[in-house]
Every structure is written in C-alpha cells, then in structure tokens.
Amino acid sequence: MATDKLAAVRSITFFEGLPEEKLARIADIAVIKRYDKGEVLFEADIPAHGFFAPTMGRVKIYRTSPSGKEHILHVFGPGEAFGEVPVFQGRTFPAHAQALEPCEALFFPRRDFENLIRKDPDIAMKMMAMLSQKLRLLVNKIDDLSLKETPARVASYLLLLRSSQDSDTLRLDLPKGQIAFYLGTIQETLSRIFKRLTDEEIIAINGREITIIDRKRLEELAEEGR
Numbered sequence: 001m002a003t004d005k006l007a008a009v010r011s012i013t014f015f016e017g018l019p020e021e022k023l024a025r026i027a028d029i030a031v032i033k034r035y036d037k038g039e040v041l042f043e044a045d046i047p048a049h050g051f052f053a054p055t056m057g058r059v060k061i062y063r064t065s066p067s068g069k070e071h072i073l074h075v076f077g078p079g080e081a082f083g084e085v086p087v088f089q090g091r092t093f094p095a096h097a098q099a100l101e102p103c104e105a106l107f108f109p110r111r112d113f114e115n116l117i118r119k120d121p122d123i124a125m126k127m128m129a130m131l132s133q134k135l136r137l138l139v140n141k142i143d144d145l146s147l148k149e150t151p152a153r154v155a156s157y158l159l160l161l162r163s164s165q166d167s168d169t170l171r172l173d174l175p176k177g178q179i180a181f182y183l184g185t186i187q188e189t190l191s192r193i194f195k196r197l198t199d200e201e202i203i204a205i206n207g208r209e210i211t212i213i214d215r216k217r218l219e220e221l222a223e224e225g226r
Contacts, residue, residue: 048086057103
C-alpha cells in the first residue's frame, strides 16, 4: 500500500520536482479513499479538514444557486490536487465536490500536512508556486466567461481538450449538459453552437467524439467576442 501511495504522490503536479525523500514523507500521511459515481467528497460550507488528489476517475467542483441550478467550476482528474486553499486558510469548503465516475483519491489530512510543511519549508514553497499557477488558471477562466461570447467559450473549450488529449479527435469529458453549465450557458445553446460549427465544417461530431477539421478557424473563433 505504501508503494502505491508513493507512486500516486509522484504523479501529482502539485508536488512535481520534489526529491524522493520529501515525496515519501507526503505519501506517509496520505489516506486512500474510494468513491462511487455520484458520491459526494465534501459539501460547501463544511470545515475544510483536508485536501484531495484523484488517482483514478474524475471529480467535479460545483456550486448551486438558490433556485437549484448547478454551475460547474472545474473538473479534476488524476494527478490534480483540489481543496487545498480553504484547508490552509482554516476555513470551510466554498463549493461541493462529487465523483463523476467511480473514483479513487489520496486524501491529505489538514493537521498532518500542516505539521509536515512546518518541518519542511521546501514543500511549503512548492505549494505556493502551484497555488500561484492555479490562480492564473482561474483568472483565465474568469476572462473567458466574462469577456467572451458563448461560441468563443465553446471554441476555447474544444482547443483546451485538444491540448490535453493531444489529438484532433476529442472525446468529450463530460455530458453536454454539464459542459454547458461549465461554460456558463444552457444545453440548447451549446447544441446550436455545435451544429453551427458542424455546418461550417469546423468540426465533425460522432456521438461523444468531436474531430477538429479546421483548427485555424476554431482558434480564430476562440479569440472573437472580446
């Protein structure tokens, strides 16, 4: 079990670049947790008792409006840590976390991790660097949601998937309804945009697979609407 945890910790970008002995210390405090599809990891406004990093499966972070509408803030997969900011602020989680599929995650208890970084400032410095990177990503998403029109947001999302999957043929990582929530729109609007992109021969759709036919035009569309 310890070897499995160490291998999982090595794969977490949050700890990338740390020497082996520091990774081993982090693995020692990690707890392996498993969740069924749809199971909640934590809810908004409860004390942040630790942070998570999936080793298998994906987790969505979302908030709900007073009317019950769900808005997805981010989706995390293997190698990505989440929930660390409120942990070290000593506050509550600002959103809900739910497994999108059967999921396994490393859980890092707050108290144990705080003790670890007090003894090892190098780990604390690494965390600061990764938090700064997350802040830049958040700013970029706010920029996309607030300054771009919906077709430009959809184009940006497809280009992001292309980058992460390293292929012009993409598999949608979420159901279309959840992608719409993530992009700040509704499913009907997303479907209309997909149809437009298909009609203009920018993309081709086959079930949950999308092939980018004209990447240059898609990149141009992603920069429109500012």
